[in-house]
Amino acid sequence: MTTPPKLRAYRAKREFSKTPEPVGGLVSSDGNRFVVHKHHATADHYDLRLQVGDVLKSWAVPRGPSLNPADKRLAVETEDHPLEYID
Numbered sequence: 001m002t003t004p005p006k007l008r009a010y011r012a013k014r015e016f017s018k019t020p021e022p023v024g025g026l027v028s029s030d031g032n033r034f035v036v037h038k039h040h041a042t043a044d045h046y047d048l049r050l051q052v053g054d055v056l057k058s059w060a061v062p063r064g065p066s067l068n069p070a071d072k073r074l075a076v077e078t079e080d081h082p083l084e085y086i087d
Contacts, residue, residue, distance in 0.1 A: 006055045009079035024082025027054050035086050036065060048075060055080040 007024045016023055033051040038044070039060070046064045049056035059075040066073060 006053075006080045007082060010081055013079065022082050022084035024055075024084065028083050033086055037085070038064075047078075049081060049085055051083065051086065054083060056083060056085055058085075 010024065014021055028051075031051055031053070035049050035056075037047045037049070039047050043062070046061040048059045048061055048065075051057075058078045058081045060078055061073055061075050063073055
């Protein structure tokens with residue numbers, strides 16, 4: 001399978017034989033979707049993902065979302081992720 005250019009950075013950072021993460025390649029005509037994931041990692045944080053075409057633009061939000069619009073939250077852009085992360 002050829003790697004879509006937008007997912008090269010994502011695939012380069014993973015060893016799919018060791019983790020159950022999706023490889024990617026799903027193509028969807030549905031758009032304008034988003035998801036917020038709680039990511040249980042070395043440092044727990046949240047991930048915000050917005051669908052743009054056939055990838056999810058992604059940001060890590062270390063302190064998590066807030067219901068108070070006056071709160072400021074840092075969001076660090078990460079590599080694009082496959083659409084399989086939406087579900």
